[in-house]
Amino acid sequence: MTTGNILTTDSLSVTFGGVRALAAVSINVKEGEILSIIGPNGAGKTTFFNAITGTCPPTSGQVFLAGQDITAKSPDEVARLRMARSFQNLKPFPEMTLLENVLIGREIHMTTGILATILRLPAFFADEAEQKCRARDLLAFVGLEHRRDHLARNLTYGERKMLEIARALALEPTLLLLDEPVAGMNPTETGFVMELVQNIRRQGITVVIIEHDMKMVMGISDRIYVLDHGELIAEGAPHEVRANPAVIEAYLGGGTHAPTH
């Protein structure tokens, strides 16, 4: 595999009982880029995320993260290798506060063991304080710091999406996977998230986004992959993909206009 790629997949396939959700998808993600994966509904985009994170092990093919084969690894192992993801159908921890939600993401960075916890040694307090501080910074980054002691179940939809991102960032990932981060958002909120993603990239984190919102996809992506029916049908810079006839066909079934909205 080529250097400079933080993630590569090699003929990744996922089959459930006769349905080929992903068919021999080979993708590479360059370090430091913002990559978007688009495609009509049911194209296999979320399945792709599930396959590379180990949520749903692939039927065949391989996944490499920074050169390491992670195909058989479980989601928590993958997270510890600093690949974080957000979920399309949001999964906040409802009975925990926002701060606690993000603290879960800090779990892999915490250093105190059971004994130190029970005995409340100074190391415990130092660890807790530092992680809480980092968590608050993350909440501030997504604009939720003032609500940090509120229960997650009382958040609005948009706030939940922001929490999802903050939580994923808490892992201090090198690669961040965002599954439809602006679905259901209005243009202002979308703009906020677009800026957020660019800020994230500026911190050196590679971002891969699954999205339908073309304003976002065309606006901030360096490269785009297009999936349809589980297969890769196009790849390239935004302007290339936009004009690609196969892509237009997939989205509009033979219409003459590129997907824009």
Add this chain to the structure above:
Amino acid sequence: MNGHNLRHDLFYYLGMLLICAPFLKSHTVYVPLLFLGVWGLRRFAAFAGENRTITGIREQMESLVMAHSSLTVGSILAIALLLPFVSSNYLIDVLTSAILYAILATALNITVGMTGVLVLGFIGFYAVGAYTTGILTAKFALCGFWIALPLSGLAAMLCGILLGIPALRLKGDYLAVVTLGFGEIIRIFLTNLNALTGGPNGIMGIKRPSFGVFALDHPRDFYWFALVMLSLIVLVVARLANSRYGRAWVAIRENEMAAGALGINVFRKHLLSFSISAFLGGIAGSLFAVKQGFISPDSFTFYESVLVLCMVVLGGIGNVVGSVAGALLLIIVPEFLREFSLYRMLVFGAVMIAFMVFRPNGLLGSRLITEEIKDSADDDR
């Protein structure tokens, strides 16, 4: 409240009366009165839920208690320490019993409450702990209590790990049933392995321990010892709860998939919570053995498992203090209702259902430690 609703309710209750009638025989007459009471209670509850004044008063009381939590805990502890001086030996015995159950409830809470795993055979760990102490100190007289105590905990923990490794991979319902099977198998083995466990007669002559010169024979002394153990255990569990471990467990309870995606090794954390629960259960068992002086398989039935589960649920799932409160409630209150002991379990069952339907978070709520949380449902929206 329109006419259709009333008629519907009537048929509903009439149907219930009909199917209960064969069992009630001559008492059938009283049941409509009971139903009337229940129906009235539900109407009142609906009304009270809407009524501003009533909910306001309740909220004020809750915040008052929570704002002065250390004072509350301190005063309760002080009362607990002084109680033996004003109680008969019988009452002290009941209180000690309550304390042991409180330890059990606190232990079970780690798995059921915080981690969200339903365990139905928890009493098995209690039994393993009790019998380990009984066998080591009385039956084969191998060592004293102070060595047997941690060994009992470890023995129970070992069982917990052995059970947990296969069982914790299963889905909730199945896991619950497997733990039930575990509890029952333990009891059946205890009843049948005569050479080791004394069979149905159990083990007798388990002596109370002594602190050097202070023997713990007097009920009052043992009560204080148990109180100290309870305080230690509650402290340890509370500290675990308010740390990365407690948070990880609750995260697993709330959403296992998300917890895994954030780097938490769910299976290991499950095993950890299960083992700690088992260990503490074993410790409680050891205390039980020396308190009673004799043990037999009859003390470790499924009914006991359910009782402890009730305490956890009623007190507030996941709430450390809640488990203790639940235990105290379910041991002490029935003492005052001795005449009604026949109906006790009936009421238990009904209360369990009622709590799940109306207040699944239990008496003290489901936060790990009851504390003031800004529940922004009412404000800045």
Add this chain to the structure above:
Amino acid sequence: MFLQHLLNGITIGGSYALIALGYTLVYGVLKLINFAHGEIYMIGANLGFILISLIPAMPPFLQGNLILLLLAVVLVAAVICSLYGYYLEKICYRPLRGAPKLTPLISALGASIFLQNFVMISMGAKDRIFPQTIGMQAITMGGVSFTLLQLVIIFSSIALMALIYWFINRTRLGIAIKATSADPYMASLVGINVDTVISVTFMAGSFLAACAGVMIGLYYGSINFTLGYLGGIKAFTAAVLGGIGNVPGAMIGGFLLGVIEALGAGYFSSEYKDVYAFFILIAVLVFRPAGLLGKGANERA
């Protein structure tokens, strides 16, 4: 000897199968184990006792037709139990639809305790002996001794299973149940009243459990209020053995469990009779959670 145990096993197994069907049907539509189902079986047995005790009070011309009366007893007990099932669902499960899995489980436990104690208070804690009825004489054929009652029980169990199979696969309501089991949301979208379907599922399962209860009462001759616990666990084991959610699986599982138990008690030790079920349960859940006929793995996703 072997045939003897086999026959006894099939007799008991039929009842396990009937009760197991209740578990499996409810699991199919609600993805939930109805822990209180065993108590319904126990109530059926007790109702059978109460009703049979009324027989001597019946006018003599009816008494002559004992077979018909017994049939009526079973029917009445089953109908009343199906109402118990209805109320159980309405009070303990329906308000908790959509709650985390722990909540309805505890509610079911509460219902189980309530029902058990309700019957205990009413019927007393001691065993109740069924009055002698018909078909109790032992017949010996080819070294195997059995009673007419046993044959009747076996055939009735099979007949009831055929009935439920027909109901699930050939009637509109039954197909609605299958649809709801497959996908409740889609079922509601095509116009199926999911609430009604769930109620009917509970009622059908309770009906079968009650029949099993009366039959077991007649077979063993004595019942008490604790039947539900052990019977429920064993029937649940049977359902899991066959594959929870799978109707033919429950039937097969029931017979299989009955036979294994009878053979185990006959050849090894009858003291540990009850443990066989637990061991089978744990073994199945650990090694093959999907059961014999089940499809998907039941492990945590």
